[in-house]
Amino acid sequence: MIPIKKQYRRLRSLLFALSSVIMFFIFWELIALYSPSPYVPDPYSVLKAFITMLTVGDIDGYTLTWHALVSLERVLLGFIVGAATGVPIGMLLGIKPTLKGAVTPIIEPLRFIPPIAWIPLSIVLLIGLWRYIFLIWIGVFFPVLLDTIAGVKRTSITLIQMAKTFGADNKKIIARVIFPSSLPEIMNGLRVGLGVGWMCIVAAEMIGGEPVGLGRLILKYANLLQIDVVIVGMITIGLIGLTLNYFILLLEKRLFKWRVEIRA
Amino acid sequence: MKKAILLESVSKKYEVGSSSLEVIKSLTFDVNENEFVCIVGPSGCGKTTLLRLVSGLEPPTSGRILIFGDPPDPRKQRFGVIFQEDSLLPWRTVIGNVKFGLELQGYKESEHEKIARTYIELVGLQGFENYYPHQISGGMKKRVAIARALAINPDLILMDEPFADLDAQTRSLMQRELLNIWSKLNKTVLFITHNVEEAVFLAQRVFVLTKRPSRVKQIINIDLPYPRARLSPPFISYRERILTAFHEELEGI
Ligand SMILES: Nc1ncnc2c1ncn2[C@@H]1O[C@H](COP(=O)(O)OP(=O)(O)OP(=O)(O)O)[C@@H](O)[C@H]1O
Ligand SMILES: [Mg+2]
Numbered sequence: 001m002i003p004i005k006k007q008y009r010r011l012r013s014l015l016f017a018l019s020s021v022i023m024f025f026i027f028w029e030l031i032a033l034y035s036p037s038p039y040v041p042d043p044y045s046v047l048k049a050f051i052t053m054l055t056v057g058d059i060d061g062y063t064l065t066w067h068a069l070v071s072l073e074r075v076l077l078g079f080i081v082g083a084a085t086g087v088p089i090g091m092l093l094g095i096k097p098t099l100k101g102a103v104t105p106i107i108e109p110l111r112f113i114p115p116i117a118w119i120p121l122s123i124v125l126l127i128g129l130w131r132y133i134f135l136i137w138i139g140v141f142f143p144v145l146l147d148t149i150a151g152v153k154r155t156s157i158t159l160i161q162m163a164k165t166f167g168a169d170n171k172k173i174i175a176r177v178i179f180p181s182s183l184p185e186i187m188n189g190l191r192v193g194l195g196v197g198w199m200c201i202v203a204a205e206m207i208g209g210e211p212v213g214l215g216r217l218i219l220k221y222a223n224l225l226q227i228d229v230v231i232v233g234m235i236t237i238g239l240i241g242l243t244l245n246y247f248i249l250l251l252e253k254r255l256f257k258w259r260v261e262i263r264a
Numbered sequence: 265m266k267k268a269i270l271l272e273s274v275s276k277k278y279e280v281g282s283s284s285l286e287v288i289k290s291l292t293f294d295v296n297e298n299e300f301v302c303i304v305g306p307s308g309c310g311k312t313t314l315l316r317l318v319s320g321l322e323p324p325t326s327g328r329i330l331i332f333g334d335p336p337d338p339r340k341q342r343f344g345v346i347f348q349e350d351s352l353l354p355w356r357t358v359i360g361n362v363k364f365g366l367e368l369q370g371y372k373e374s375e376h377e378k379i380a381r382t383y384i385e386l387v388g389l390q391g392f393e394n395y396y397p398h399q400i401s402g403g404m405k406k407r408v409a410i411a412r413a414l415a416i417n418p419d420l421i422l423m424d425e426p427f428a429d430l431d432a433q434t435r436s437l438m439q440r441e442l443l444n445i446w447s448k449l450n451k452t453v454l455f456i457t458h459n460v461e462e463a464v465f466l467a468q469r470v471f472v473l474t475k476r477p478s479r480v481k482q483i484i485n486i487d488l489p490y491p492r493a494r495l496s497p498p499f500i501s502y503r504e505r506i507l508t509a510f511h512e513e514l515e516g517i
Contacts, residue, residue, distance in 0.1 A: 158349045165319050165345040166368040166416065167338045176364075180355050258355045258396040 078136020090148025151182025
């Protein structure tokens with residue numbers, strides 16, 4: 001049984017959370033009421049739009065679920081490419097400081113260029129799905145790369161020497177000491193990378209062409225000045241991002257039982 | 265017979281920035297097969313460095329090191345090294361850590377479990393097989409490291425102040441266990457410590473090192489039968505002899 005005090009504390013924090021959500025909606029309602037612009041929807045009309053999008057679909061007949069699934073597919077593909085490049089390159093750069101020194105002047109400025117700025121180039125250089133993948137990759141790659149390098153750097157020298165005294169060659173040292181030792185940082189990079197990649201979805205879908213995807217939905221209805229649907233798209237992006245993050249956190253918790261003490 | 269360990273005028277210099285630090289200077293000694301040798305020396309004199317040289321982790325700047333007649337190479341000889349710092353893999357359980365050496369040494373997968381359990385029992389950790397390092401005490405971690413080192417049936421056991429962080433009671437328990445293991449398994453042991461009493465309790469020969477750059481200051485044969493009584497007059501007189509040599513070195517620091 002949970003002690004009374006703890007139960008009380010839980011109830012209190014639940015009430016706080018609930019009241020801040022209510023405050024948020026009141027605030028939103030007030031903005032909608034007193035805004036001089038006729039285009040600011042109130043929470044109720046957004047809810048209506050949400051239900052319409054879920055059941056009937058948008059002007060082209062695509063439902064919200066379909067938009068979300070298409071976006072998810074694009075982001076996951078970009079994420080897979082980002083992880084498959086970020087982790088090995090990060091390992092390599094972490095292990096070879098001279099190589100890292102050589103490529104730092106290229107990587108450092110690149111990572112401050114926002115995905116939106118890459119759109120024209122990606123249209124010129126790539127076709128079809130690869131454009132989306134590339135833009136999402138831009139968002140995923142750098143957090144994964146930097147965290148992987150940081151994880152490798154943090155590997156204990158004593159553990160590496162220990163493996164050496166047992167006759168381990170470089171390949172085994174990387175596979176059995178450096179990689180598992182950096183895995184918590186790598187997972188953290190993957191989680192952040194997936195979040196950033198997901199946030200790039202609107203930029204990626206600005207490329208146009210196909211009428212599906214959450215980013216596309218937002219842009220479509222922005223042009224029609226139907227802001228309620230725009231907000232439906234925004235909220236959906238936020239909620240899915242939250243869920244993705246939560247699932248990776250859950251995975252991390254399972255994977256790193258040996259670290260629970262440090263996390264607590 | 266080939267010496268288990270042979271050092272011939274071994275020197276080691278480290279380059280730090282633009283200056284160079286001579287840690288070991290023309291060090292010469294040998295250790296016989298199945299012998300238990302303790303090395304004592306002041307802190308910072310180069311004992312850990314010496315262990316890195318003997319286990320082939322680093323080459324000497326000059327001189328020659330031979331392990332059973334060959335230059336040290338962990339891929340050819342079996343070293344059981346117990347490091348001064350914590351060297352357990354935090355993501356592996358106790359038994360996973362003990363298996364680590366077996367995996368790297370190419371033992372058959374089917375044998376890992378049985379061998380690992382045997383050595384976990386030897387160091388008295390049965391029941392803790394599935395604990396992670398963060399769930400066991402410092403002394404238990406050292407014992408896991410010892411089990412891991414012994415499990416591969418090493419040609420040479422190299423221990424770097426393995427009992428330094430233990431309380432007096434656990435320490436003397438571990439010392440007796442180590443002597444048991446040594447007499448049972450017939451191994452060559454090079455044991456580093458700066459605890460003189462520990463050296464007299466354990467070793468057949470004690471090498472006292474000078475301060476940096478270190479050489480062998482004195483070699484003392486401990487002609488006492490095991491198990492040794494720490495309060496017996498000959499024990500105390502050995503201890504005093506080594507302490508005197510040791511303190512001469514400390515004064516110069
Ligand atoms: N990789 C290195 N680079 C530069 N200097 C080093 C390196 N390793 C050790 N030294 C220096 O060598 C000297 C001896 O170090 P070492 O760790 O061998 O001492 P020790 O005898 O083991 O000391 P303690 O009893 O405190 O463990 C120290 O002055 C240290 O600063
Ligand atoms: Mg040392």
